[in-house]
Amino acid sequence: MADKNYYTIDPEGRLTCMKCRCKLQKGKAKFMYLDNGFPVELPVCPQCGFVYVPEELALGKVLSVEKALEDK
Amino acid sequence: MKIEERQSTHIYRQKRMFTKEELEAREGLCVHEQPPYCNAACPLKLDVKAMAAAVAAGDFDRALALYEKITPFPHILALGCEAPCEKNCKLRELGEGIAIRELERSALAYGSKPRGGSLLRKKQQNAAVFGADLFSLFLAGELVKKRYPMSFYCAQGDCLSLVKDCAPGLPEEAAEATARLLSELDIDFKWGCEPEAAYWEEREKYALIAAAWDTARQLYPGLETDEAVMVCREHGLITGSTGGVLDSAFGAKRAALSADRIAQHLDPGNTRGEEGCVATRLYTSLEGVEPSGRIPVTDRDSAEREAGRCIQCHCDECIKGCAYLQHYKKFPRILTREIYNNVSIIMGDHMMNKPINACALCGQCSVLCPNGYDMGEVCHIARQNMVSTGKMPLAPHEFALMDMLFSNGEAFLSRKQPGYDKCRYVFFPGCQATAIAPATVREAYRDLCRRLDGGVALMLGCCGAIGDWAGRYELYGETVDFLSEKLEELGSPEIIAGCPSCKKQLLSQGCEKIRGIWEILEELGLPETAEFRQRPMALHDACGARGDAQTQESIRRIAAKLGCQIQDTAYSGDQAPCCGYGGLTQYTNREVAREMTDKCLGRSRLPYLSYCMACRDRFAREGRESVHLLELVYGSAAQQCPDISAKRYNRLGLKQQLLKELWGEEVKAVDLGFEVEYTPEAEERMDDRMILKSDVIQVLQHLRESGEAVLEEDTGLFVTRERLGNVTFWVKYSETERGYLVHSAYSHRMKVVNRL
Ligand code: SF4
Ligand code: SF4
Ligand code: SF4
Ligand SMILES: [Zn+2]
Numbered sequence: 079m080a081d082k083n084y085y086t087i088d089p090e091g092r093l094t095c096m097k098c099r100c101k102l103q104k105g106k107a108k109f110m111y112l113d114n115g116f117p118v119e120l121p122v123c124p125q126c127g128f129v130y131v132p133e134e135l136a137l138g139k140v141l142s143v144e145k146a147l148e149d150k
Numbered sequence: 151m152k153i154e155e156r157q158s159t160h161i162y163r164q165k166r167m168f169t170k171e172e173l174e175a176r177e178g179l180c181v182h183e184q185p186p187y188c189n190a191a192c193p194l195k196l197d198v199k200a201m202a203a204a205v206a207a208g209d210f211d212r213a214l215a216l217y218e219k220i221t222p223f224p225h226i227l228a229l230g231c232e233a234p235c236e237k238n239c240k241l242r243e244l245g246e247g248i249a250i251r252e253l254e255r256s257a258l259a260y261g262s263k264p265r266g267g268s269l270l271r272k273k274q275q276n277a278a279v280f281g282a283d284l285f286s287l288f289l290a291g292e293l294v295k296k297r298y299p300m301s302f303y304c305a306q307g308d309c310l311s312l313v314k315d316c317a318p319g320l321p322e323e324a325a326e327a328t329a330r331l332l333s334e335l336d337i338d339f340k341w342g343c344e345p346e347a348a349y350w351e352e353r354e355k356y357a358l359i360a361a362a363w364d365t366a367r368q369l370y371p372g373l374e375t376d377e378a379v380m381v382c383r384e385h386g387l388i389t390g391s392t393g394g395v396l397d398s399a400f401g402a403k404r405a406a407l408s409a410d411r412i413a414q415h416l417d418p419g420n421t422r423g424e425e426g427c428v429a430t431r432l433y434t435s436l437e438g439v440e441p442s443g444r445i446p447v448t449d450r451d452s453a454e455r456e457a458g459r460c461i462q463c464h465c466d467e468c469i470k471g472c473a474y475l476q477h478y479k480k481f482p483r484i485l486t487r488e489i490y491n492n493v494s495i496i497m498g499d500h501m502m503n504k505p506i507n508a509c510a511l512c513g514q515c516s517v518l519c520p521n522g523y524d525m526g527e528v529c530h531i532a533r534q535n536m537v538s539t540g541k542m543p544l545a546p547h548e549f550a551l552m553d554m555l556f557s558n559g560e561a562f563l564s565r566k567q568p569g570y571d572k573c574r575y576v577f578f579p580g581c582q583a584t585a586i587a588p589a590t591v592r593e594a595y596r597d598l599c600r601r602l603d604g605g606v607a608l609m610l611g612c613c614g615a616i617g618d619w620a621g622r623y624e625l626y627g628e629t630v631d632f633l634s635e636k637l638e639e640l641g642s643p644e645i646i647a648g649c650p651s652c653k654k655q656l657l658s659q660g661c662e663k664i665r666g667i668w669e670i671l672e673e674l675g676l677p678e679t680a681e682f683r684q685r686p687m688a689l690h691d692a693c694g695a696r697g698d699a700q701t702q703e704s705i706r707r708i709a710a711k712l713g714c715q716i717q718d719t720a721y722s723g724d725q726a727p728c729c730g731y732g733g734l735t736q737y738t739n740r741e742v743a744r745e746m747t748d749k750c751l752g753r754s755r756l757p758y759l760s761y762c763m764a765c766r767d768r769f770a771r772e773g774r775e776s777v778h779l780l781e782l783v784y785g786s787a788a789q790q791c792p793d794i795s796a797k798r799y800n801r802l803g804l805k806q807q808l809l810k811e812l813w814g815e816e817v818k819a820v821d822l823g824f825e826v827e828y829t830p831e832a833e834e835r836m837d838d839r840m841i842l843k844s845d846v847i848q849v850l851q852h853l854r855e856s857g858e859a860v861l862e863e864d865t866g867l868f869v870t871r872e873r874l875g876n877v878t879f880w881v882k883y884s885e886t887e888r889g890y891l892v893h894s895a896y897s898h899r900m901k902v903v904n905r906l
Contacts, residue, residue, distance in 0.1 A: 113158035148543035
């Protein structure tokens with residue numbers, strides 16, 4: 079089943095998990111806020127599962143979705 | 151005390167903000183939509199104000215269109231109307247009122263109307279008028295306008311003689327113009343019917359019958375009419391006696407409306423709406439309006455200039471003074487209705503959340519409005535309402551609320567003056583003063599201890615205003631309890647407030663014994679630290695001192711003693727605008743808060759003197775020389791603008807310093823085991839993004855325990871994160887010898903989780 083992703087980032091090997099010493103890969107994650115969930119694809123550590131949220135994403139898309147939900 | 155995020159956006163609870171009556175009562179206070187004085191006096195409902203605006207703009211076509219709306223025969227009216235509008239013109243309070251009739255005449259002289267007939271379909275029922283007088287002439291015109299097929303039985307033989315007989319004394323030119331208009335009307339004239347009464351059987355052919363007053367009396371001697379509707383019910387006849395031009399025109403209007411009712415087989419008195427002139431409740435300020443006399447109207451130009459004297463009466467007292475209302479470009483009445491509706495929305499977007507949370511709750515509007523419209527109260531009630539139903543987002547207020555919890559938690563201090571078992575006073579400087587000017591607070595407290603008898607306790611904390619402003623009534627209630635308990639522990643001494651807002655807030659909590667430090671300073675005289683220097687300054691009254699004349703005056707006296715030559719600005723005293731901090735605007739809407747600050751500063755170019763530390767801080771941030779009265783009294787450095795982290799640090803630092811100096815208690819500094827430094831960009835961003843250094847430190851502590859971080863190849867920096875409360879904080883850093891150099895920090899409220 080093709081599931082809908084609101085956002086996709088591929089780290090393309092440029093991010094390393096310092097704990098596991100391995101490259102982050104494009105992986106499945108989910109943003110949750112006030113009872114609402116949004117599936118996304120973000121850089122994830124294949125071993126420990128650390129999900130990386132880049133600054134631009136946090137200050138851009140994430141913030142605007144937060145704001146929209148806050149006024150629901 | 152804890153603040154909880156709401157759990158869901160799917161909340162179906164609902165609570166009305168006001169009863170219908172209360173809503174209407176509030177809305178009814180606003181007179182913005184009341185008619186201007188001139189319009190209100192015109193029984194024909196001419197929009198004088200709009201007509202004057204059109205003439206002033208040289209748009210005589212529009213002026214004419216407005217004028218022709220009210221009468222079929224404008225030349226007769228313009229020359230003969232008694233013009234009650236002119237008597238009611240607001241400008242007469244100052245000088246001469248607008249020559250409204252001259253404007254009407256100029257519209258007729260210089261305006262032209264587009265040709266073309268009415269697009270409306272003719273009505274089924276036909277109508278006839280028997281006999282000619284000014285009333286019946288106007289009525290015929292009105293009925294044609296209403297698209298009744300129209301017949302006119304009269305003794306005259308042509309339009310011009312008909313007009314002249316109906317309006318004797320009308321100048322030739324006007325009579326001819328009117329005759330031309332009349333001839334263009336779709337009327338079936340039955341000329342030469344003399345006497346008109348002889349043609350009375352013909353009435354059988356018409357559904358609606360009207361008559362000139364004399365004709366009617368010939369037919370039915372002793373006939374009586376209901377003047378209000380111009381109908382003789384006994385004979386089913388539309389008629390009435392009128393005197394004067396305006397009375398005839400207005401009588402014809404009432405009669406034409408009766409014709410509509412009769413055509414619909416209704417009683418003529420049925421649902422007529424508001425007719426004639428009305429009483430207006432409008433308020434219009436004449437401040438800044440120079441008295442002026444009439445300009446004789448002889449041509450277009452002079453007409454435009456005379457119309458240009460019209461001040462376009464309206465009320466916008468509240469908007470003129472308030473940057474918030476200016477920002478949203480809405481009058482309180484409209485805002486109230488929209489906010490009321492917003493609160494009742496069950497599902498979907500709450501478009502008014504921003505405006506609800508952007509008001510400073512300062513009450514300036516309630517003073518400026520002639521009827522005391524208090525928009526702040528409406529917004530405050532809306533906030534509480536939405537908190538109670540779980541619809542209020544936490545995000546806009548969370549930082550401020552956490553700040554309050556910090557002030558009344560980690561940074562809170564309540565102590566008796568050393569050596570005293572019981573204190574007569576307690577100094578309550580307020581959370582802003584301790585955050586922004588801790589050295590001043592320290593000096594002030596030491597001075598009070600030195601010079602007051604009976605012991606002065608100290609309470610460093612927040613009065614609760616923040617919780618109250620956010621509408622978090624439960625949290626506020628807990629704060630009130632907490633403070634009253636602490637005050638009791640001190641033996642309920644008299645409170646010396648350092649801030650007018652604290653004073654107001656504590657008073658509302660039932661603290662009876664409370665004075666401002668300014669009042670104490672007036673009693674004691676100024677301390678040695680006070681530096682006398684002559685300097686012109688603008689005084690900004692605190693919104694917390696609204697309605698508190700004693701405080702406002704006391705501040706002015708002290709300022710004078712310090713050598714300040716106070717130049718009172720517009721909107722001073724009770725009318726003062728808020729600096730942008732009040733109501734938490736600073737946190738919820740930076741744009742509006744800034745506009746508020748600009749509005750305050752726009753009043754004068756001088757350095758500003760204020761007596762609320764939040765005002766002093768916001769003005770200084772905007773680059774204006776700005777000083778708090780206590781900074782002048784206690785001679786400590788002004789113009790520092792601590793960032794959000796420094797504000798917390800200052801509060802904590804002051805507490806620790808005083809504990810050590812006065813109570814001999816050393817607070818052990820916690821050794822983190824590592825050092826944190828920040829790049830200037832990081833500090834700037836953190837202040838802008840409301841991220842505290844203490845947040846960053848917690849994230850780094852977590853990093854040390856978990857080792858969780860990512861290396862960004864592009865920048866060579868590490869990134870780590872931790873969730874603290876409702877927020878995930880991210881820190882971008884590089885490692886240093888003894889710890890970390892922070893390059894950036896950011897945050898989001900959404901939780902991010904793995905998904906399989
Ligand atoms: S001041 Fe504002 S709220 Fe009051 S009547 Fe005028 S427009 Fe309405
Ligand atoms: S100043 Fe203008 S708007 Fe005001 S009452 Fe006079 S004509 Fe009317
Ligand atoms: S900011 Fe102040 S003056 Fe403006 S609407 Fe709110 S309470 Fe009234
Ligand atoms: Zn890992």
